[in-house]
Amino acid sequence: MNVIFAGSPASSAKILRKLHSDGINIKLVISQPDKRSKRGSKGDLSEVSKAAFELGLDIIKPLDLNNEELKKQILSLNIDFLVVSAYGKIIPEWLLKHPTKLPINVHFSLLPKYRGASPIQSALANGDAESGISFMEMNQFMDEGDIIKIIPLEIDTDEDKATLENKLSNLAAENITKVLDNISEDRYELISQDHSLASYCSKVLKTDGKINFEDSSEVILRKFNAYKGWPGTYFLYRSISIKVHKMSIDNNIYDGVPGTILEINKDGITFKTSNSAIVITYIQFPNKKIISSADAFNSYLEFFTN
Numbered sequence: 001m002n003v004i005f006a007g008s009p010a011s012s013a014k015i016l017r018k019l020h021s022d023g024i025n026i027k028l029v030i031s032q033p034d035k036r037s038k039r040g041s042k043g044d045l046s047e048v049s050k051a052a053f054e055l056g057l058d059i060i061k062p063l064d065l066n067n068e069e070l071k072k073q074i075l076s077l078n079i080d081f082l083v084v085s086a087y088g089k090i091i092p093e094w095l096l097k098h099p100t101k102l103p104i105n106v107h108f109s110l111l112p113k114y115r116g117a118s119p120i121q122s123a124l125a126n127g128d129a130e131s132g133i134s135f136m137e138m139n140q141f142m143d144e145g146d147i148i149k150i151i152p153l154e155i156d157t158d159e160d161k162a163t164l165e166n167k168l169s170n171l172a173a174e175n176i177t178k179v180l181d182n183i184s185e186d187r188y189e190l191i192s193q194d195h196s197l198a199s200y201c202s203k204v205l206k207t208d209g210k211i212n213f214e215d216s217s218e219v220i221l222r223k224f225n226a227y228k229g230w231p232g233t234y235f236l237y238r239s240i241s242i243k244v245h246k247m248s249i250d251n252n253i254y255d256g257v258p259g260t261i262l263e264i265n266k267d268g269i270t271f272k273t274s275n276s277a278i279v280i281t282y283i284q285f286p287n288k289k290i291i292s293s294a295d296a297f298n299s300y301l302e303f304f305t306n
Contacts, residue, residue: 006082010169031052032046113198124161159225258272285300
């Protein structure tokens, strides 16, 4: 079984490694170009690029998949499947048509829900009870292809972006080879998506991490969990952007304007929200280390109270 794999982040690298360990012949890996490093001239490799190098696989990182020389190189390969997982660029139609079996996308949502770039964050921010993996036949439209297989996964109440992504990538890796085998042996059925039920999610922006104290405490906590890692969660106080690294909900009812500091002590900084309050216990000032609320009380009490 010959495969071209396209992907970029760590979740995709996990799927690539599983295909390789299962003996799938990966003819070529496609990933995003190296990002410019802040530390010097050397670029930062995507996680898929790192995995490909470690596994000794041929890899390309094109700026443009429609480059004629590149197109000739890819079309010279005899492949059964194109497997795509969070590659990050549009796959041209000529490449979708190249595999003899199917072009397959591994999407981290229960399609047609959350088509687009941020299905994990959207599920968490919206307080969904479940997420899952959708294996689908790719076409030229965003996440609109026929479904090959859907595997649901319950979302735990304390789930965050990192833990949910890890569970979903494990689920995808555990099932990808079986999906390919079933297609190869004609043991599958394509099911059209109900496009009337489709919802979409866009790329997460840095500004999405800003706390809006007019939201309920539950919404704020869900967004905190959804945006852990990047872009993270922050609030503005005296025009300074302060990152939040840990918080909880205080369910008591308070008077006051949302965004008001109700109390600051060594156990936390309590902010009024639209319905109750949140208690922030770990913060980070710009270009400073993460500190506990006890350290904030000792070092920044005047900043927060005067």
